[in-house]
Amino acid sequence: MSISREEILQIATLARLRVTDAESEALSQDLNQILEYFDMLASLQVPEGGRLGLGPPRAPEREPGQIPPDPMAQPPADSAPDFREEFFVVPSPPSLGEADDPGGSP
């Protein structure tokens, strides 16, 4: 398996990272060396599925009122880069107009 510079740029877009041309050269070398090492996984016969994880076998469920919200020593405004009129403020997305966002939950 090897990863092309183009793929690196696609992945960087997904991860919201900027990779310059010079960096993508070095990165593709590094990543390909690592992926080559990872490829030993492909040579192994593995059972289907695999385990679901460690820790407790089932998600604990809380009852209403059982765990109160962890109090905040400072309000959210104190750590926010830009907070105005009770809102976190960010630059507007490039493609959206003035309407309310339809959900943010695609």
Added chain:
Amino acid sequence: MSDIASIAKSVRDGLVEAAEPARTAVARLNEQDGGSQGLNAFLAALSDAEASTLDVPSDGGRISGVPVAVKDNMTTLEFPTTCGSRILEGYRPPYEATVVRRLREAGAVIVGKTNLDEFAMGSSTENSAYGPVRNPRDLTRVPGGSSGGSAAAVAAGIVPGALGSDTGGSVRQPASFCGVVGLKPTYGRVSRYGLVAFASSLDQVGMFGGTVADAAELLQAVAGHDPRDSTSVDRPVPDFSQERDAGAEGLVVGVPAEYFGDALEPGVKASCQAALAAFEASGARIREVSLPHTAYALSAYYVIATAEASSNLARFDGVRYGVRDSSGEDLGEMYERTRTAGFGREVKRRILLGTFALTAGYHDQYYGRAQSVRGLVAGDFETVFGDGIDVLFTPTSPTVAFPLGERVQDPLQMYLADIFTVTANLAGLPAISVPLGPSDGLPVGGQLIAPQWGETTLFRAAFALEAVVEAG
């Protein structure tokens, strides 16, 4: 500096003023940590003024007045939490990690936050945005990582104990490099609430101590179910100090052949063999065993760890906290510039690797397969523990501490530093690194691994191993 139990006892007995041990720690920290040849183990600490006005109750609990350092990826109210990253420079969390609260409730004084590889990603503590940490045993060498600051703080005698986090060996490997004890408990034994996640299914808060007893004291203070962490498990916490004098008689110690191959430095191998011989002489029964999937563990580990990390680090987006780069035009540019400027090279490399491993086209080949291998690695351990082995013994790291700068340009070589430690994280098992005899004057650590929830056995073996090494 004396050990945790004696400090707490002299504070409780009124022989020492409760704030005195913390003041001493801060004084030592000021002596050793700053300057161009300083350790750079701390990112934040109490000032002299704060230390001199500390109000510490003398009856605070089991570790009354004990100064403790905390890795800077656990949230605290009194210090910033930066995770060694630019993106969190100056960030003050509005809430406290469960382990930090429990330390305070047990009477400890948090004297500072320790340096680390950015977001705990690294094996040398050279990936910190705030500069590398030096190894107190040899200032030209790395302390290991990612909890290098905590390891160095304990090794330098600044504090008798410290918290770290161990995702693939990040407590045990620096403990081994710095000649102190480093413990990773069973996954689920200690709350992760307030530990900034690197790889959630592998992360566990761990402890450093000058001695096994010190590590046990810290685990005692922070262990136990936390309803705010769904992966913490509700089961009783035994008194680990009980194992102190249990001895090695009859203990069945498995030695997995796969951990003693070509990767192992001869000096480290010699230390391990000497320790095993002494162990056997003290009554332990040594048996060679096999963990056949060991060779695949590191790959599986890095696939899972980077996949989870790519998701865990998505929240650092410059919207709600942290440092934003607002030089761009729109939201997309804000995200890209903030994250590109805020994260260091290794963090970005791992985010990209992990993102790649989860994309639709590669998910099964990498992430899916790695999960299956994880099951096989865990199965290997179940087999040997089901076969009469009480505890496994391995080297903690294939090498002693390497020189600063030696591996920073070679990520794969850096990853190989974790080859013996990642298996316990993949399987969720408790493991501890105990100092063995040195190799060419540099510390070597021996790793003990016990079955899930087997901390009692782990401590029994660790106390015994520590005793035979000291006697030898």
Added chain:
Amino acid sequence: MSWELVIGLEVHVQLRTAEKLFCSNETVFGAVPNSQVCPVCLGLPGALPVLNGEAVDLAIVASLGLGCRVHELSVFARKSYFYPDLPKGYQITQFSEPLATDGTVSVDSDGEAHPIRIRRIHMEEDAGKSIHDRISGGTAVDLNRTGVPLIEIVTEPDLRTPAQARTFLQELKRTLEYLDVSDCNMEEGSLRVDANVSLRAAGAEAYGVKTEVKNLNSFSAVERSVVAEAERQTAILEAGGKIIQETLLWDERDGTLRSMRSKEESHDYRYFPDPDLPPLRLEAERIGRLEAELPELPAQRRARLMEEHDLDGRDVDVLIASRSLADYFEALEAIVGEAKAAANWVKGPLLKEANRVQRSVDDLEISPAALAELIALVEDGTVSGAMGRKVLGQMVDSGKTASGIIEEEGLSQVQDSDELSAWVDAVIEENSDEVERYRSGETRLIGYFVGQTMQKSQGRADPKALSALLRDRLDD
């Protein structure tokens, strides 16, 4: 060529819990922005999710009520994308192992019952709100809604007309209300719909390329946007073009569809199981208990009301149109003791009032006991039926009780013969011509005299006593 329209729906329903899905903040709508937040739902570094058991119960109830199979094992997964109202950079949802699958909702259209299959129901957390027109030069983000529990109901592409889609949604909403799992308030976003729309040549087996229509804030928006999208696709296909799989935004104001494509649209959600949450495991016994305690569904309610009371089928259909109306009727009937009267008052005057003030029966603030008092005052002749309906209107407007209004305004019927006599005498005196005609045999004028006298009494004269008295005088 003739085309068949194929519609599938994805419906997000907010569960009616006191607390959020993975933290304990409240879920109240309309609070001060960013006030119902904590380290967990703000996605602060180090914070961890803990599952809300109440939300799990409600999701199970919804699934069972929609005929789904609830799985004993389901898994929470992370769905990754960047958006300012998604604090963690991923949404906790369920992906390859959802809570429930394989349900049905029966929809009556064209006089026939059509079973619409539910593919799956899964639990997930809501995102916050991004407001683009609040702060100049930027987007304002409110995270109060972040982490509010949702279920996402996904249908098979079984719907064939926009009207059928609308009917399906009405039936779904009614069922969820009967199950009491959500307030289903569309204005507050408790029920949100996305529509998947495709066309295929009539008689073809394979589905065409689908588009996803978002931002549908009412059932009529669903219907109208699907009509518009079907027209758009038809035009493209007729012209020999190809449909591109994409997401479209419905603009309610001008009734148009807008493509959401952008350079960053290359979505890859990178789902994987959330390592912070062990699998959700449900004991068969828990599912069984919730199934046994499942609230009555509309069809069951209809049957029971028909059986318990002597009511007309069409009346019952009106009464069960919503759970709250049916509940109201039953509460009223219990006090009045007279099903027919209670039913007539509810489906007549009460619904008329609700319609007049554009509120739901619940929001009228006329308790069943208050209406029962009014009904009793009509039944015992204190006020006439017509006056009773007027009093109901005043109760709605003023919030006063029936007896209070009747007393304050002196509206009770007058049977006292002195008072009646005075009005009758005056009317006879003022209408001598008509009296003449009546007495000469035009007895149908009696109605005219009753009307005149009623007017004089401002509606208070008891009609029976009045007409007796009038006849008495006129027949002299």
